[in-house]
Amino acid sequence: MILPRTRFPAGIAIALVLLLVLVAWSFTVGRFAVATGDVIRVLWASLFGEESGLARNVDAIVLQVRAPRVAAALCVGAALAAAGAAYQNLFRNPLVSPDILGVSAGCALGAGLAVLASLPIEAIQAFAFVGGLIAVGLVVAIGTWIGGRDPILTLVLTGVVVGSLFGAGIALVKYVADPYNQLPAITFWLLGSFTGALPRDLPATLLPIALSVAALWLLRWRIDVLALSEDEAVSLGIDAKRLRIAIIVAATLSTASAVSLAGTIGWIGLLVPHAARMLTGAAFARLLPLSIVLGAGFMLAVDTACRTMFATEIPPGVVTAFVGTPVFIVLLAVAFRRSQ
């Protein structure tokens, strides 16, 4: 623990300041560079309903192009990291993530089906959400039905199986999709993107994310106890079954909202909580806020890199995988060697 209980307030304050710097930087870079001072003036003016006095195109770029995108990246990163932190404590497994429960695959299949049926964007979002809930519902139901001595392992393996089943469904959808219109849209969804983040879509996604994060925060002390063995949690007076369902619903809602906004972006939900736990320990009262700040920052950094590194944008899912894989291998080596 680099940030134990006593040093945590200072640590989270530093992380927040760094996040603000990152946000400011992300606003300034891009095809059309905007000075930091101008960004602050435009944002300040719009906040108080005044005129910024700058050129129209500067106003438009800051408020209509970059602001929704920055906000979307922050929210998606925070949502995925919060969900990942909850899943990892819930399953006492530092290697699980929203992907493990098949949530991401379920959301992707739902979105793919909606694209296949040429439904509007709102329907695509709803389908993604329902797909995610069906996936996690299936995993929990099958896991409970199988039972066994190690319900945690059973559930994780069931998640892998259900995830691959939904993966087959996605492959089928891609196979039958119209290769000129639908296939690019589905592929786009599977790799994730923030280009489609529109200001009018944001509130609808923000509300469920805020609700689920609030629920996780309220339950933070119980989530700690759930990270012990089942027998310990129950004998300490916890209604483990109901609490587990409440946390799964909250974390899944958070994941599905993120996916419906920006597609399936892997690795954040696995990597960020893992790193946060190394920094501050597993106590959820510290793990959740740190995961949210780190997740938001990581996602924003990745998306900013995606839209500025090359002449054409690259999907953030590709970058998170390229960054995530080697970093995760290092984290894994550190964690495993330390425990020996």
Added chain:
Amino acid sequence: MTLAARALDFGFRGHRVGSGVELELPAGEIVCLLGPNGSGKTTLMRTMLGLIAPLAGDVTLDGRSLAAWPGRERAARLAYVPQAAQSYFDFSVLEMVQMGRTAHRGVFGAPGERDRAVAMASLERLRIAALADRPIHRVSGGECQLALIARALATEAGHLVMDEPTANLDFGNQALILDEVARLRSAGTAVLFSTHHPDHALRIADRVVMLRGGKVLASGHAIETINPENLSALYGRPIDVTEIISPDGVRRRTCVAREVPQIH
């Protein structure tokens, strides 16, 4: 204040592990559960904790069936001390012990001043207050076991159930844990613990229950019940109980497995 099993048949998912068990744990007593591998000790303990439902008969706490106790009220009276063998997430020792206060708070309740004070007092009782801020996976096996006992004390439960608290510990730490458990009794806490070492029962237990094949082979006063006949029947090998006199003149009993000549 008594934890009792009456005509208890136990097992899980309809699979009967043991039957007809009578066991009583009154306040301020230490009862030791002895039995070979697979005799059903752990399943019996989980049933005594209310973690699995009895197949027949009943487990009662203060005369009331365990299943009838609301979860949080039961948790404030009956605590579980697991083996220190498992790996925990990265909690500090104090955070771990504070989780013992869960039953004293509401679903959304944060630990308050009193919770912190009780947790610290529990650590002090077991003389590991200096470890409070240490990560739980960075302390020794014996210290981790002490922390788990401290967590059970923090629940303020009168009855503690310990599943092989000396397993996986070195010789010195085994003695340390046994001494600390014996100290709990003098404060009025009742302890039910299981072990593979009859010597541990001789050292601290008031009474023993010997379990073989899910049935009680013998039970009663520790010194009387731990005799060569019972032990040999329990473990299926000839075992002697001898008396030794330590250099400071204290008489102690100890169990020794007799060497059986190999038949070629």
